[in-house]
Amino acid sequence: DVKVTQSSRYLVKRTGEKVFLECVQDMDHENMFWYRQDPGLGLRLIYFSYDVKMKEKGDIPEGYSVSREKKERFSLILESASTNQTSMYLCASFYRGSLGEQYFGPGTRLTVT
Amino acid sequence: SQKIEQNSEALNIQEGKTATLTCNYTNYSPAYLQWYRQDPGRGPVFLLLIRENEKEKRKERLKVTFDTTLKQSLFHITASQPADSATYLCALGGDYKLSFGAGTTVTVRA
Numbered sequence: 581d582v583k584v585t586q587s588s589r590y591l592v593k594r595t596g597e598k599v600f601l602e603c604v605q606d607m608d609h610e611n612m613f614w615y616r617q618d619p620g621l622g623l624r625l626i627y628f629s630y631d632v633k634m635k636e637k638g639d640i641p642e643g644y645s646v647s648r649e650k651k652e653r654f655s656l657i658l659e660s661a662s663t664n665q666t667s668m669y670l671c672a673s674f675y676r677g678s679l680g681e682q683y684f685g686p687g688t689r690l691t692v693t
Numbered sequence: 694s695q696k697i698e699q700n701s702e703a704l705n706i707q708e709g710k711t712a713t714l715t716c717n718y719t720n721y722s723p724a725y726l727q728w729y730r731q732d733p734g735r736g737p738v739f740l741l742l743i744r745e746n747e748k749e750k751r752k753e754r755l756k757v758t759f760d761t762t763l764k765q766s767l768f769h770i771t772a773s774q775p776a777d778s779a780t781y782l783c784a785l786g787g788d789y790k791l792s793f794g795a796g797t798t799v800t801v802r803a
Contacts, residue, residue, distance in 0.1 A: 584736075611789050613790075615793075620795055622697075622793045622794055622795035623782070623784075623793040625790060625791075625792075628789075628790065638790075670737075672736070674789070676789070679725055679742055679786075680725070680727070680786045680789055680791065681727060681742055682737075682791060683739070684736030684737050686734075686735055687734070687735065
């Protein structure tokens with residue numbers, strides 16, 4: 581079974597802090613994604629990566645950056661956390677040869693105070 | 694701009710009945726459509742995928758239809774069970790990115 585793990589389930593940070601969220605998948609998937617999920621808004625794509633060191637902006641990249649130094653690991657960075665970044669963050673991956681069914685991690689609920 | 698709309702109201706049904714969820718979209722020509730299940734506090738889990746040239750797909754008690762003319766997908770859970778209670782998300786794709794709807798929460802009463 582594909583496994584996608586995220587570094588924390590719950591995280592509380594202060595405004596202005598730099599925040600690192602890490603995602604690891606164990607199935608050699610090329611494509612990895614970071615979403616945030618807010619009530620009534622669904623999942624919104626922040627950034628995605630289709631290969632090591634490759635990244636592309638999603639729909640809401642402002643205030644975020646990403647890093648993909650190894651194929652299995654995709655990190656999301658909040659350079660200076662703000663209260664409007666309080667959200668559920670979900671990482672996902674999928675195999676390039678598939679039709680795109682994504683495998684999700686359990687999510688990180690981030691609260692910025 | 695692209696828009697994906699799912700049932701705005703939560704769905705409450707009696708065990709054994711069929712739940713029908715809708716997913717409507719505009720300004721989009723997806724190559725395929727996917728449905729996911731999400732339990733509270735967890736990440737979504739992939740259920741079914743249907744291609745643009747397919748009308749219907751089934752998997753056990755689940756059935757999905759896809760009408761590209763109406764720009765609509767229907768998701769049916771037949772013989773529903775309390776364990777089917779969850780939020781169901783539709784997602785449209787055409788390349789390696791997906792666009793998700795906000796989801797419909799289904800509660801099945803015993």
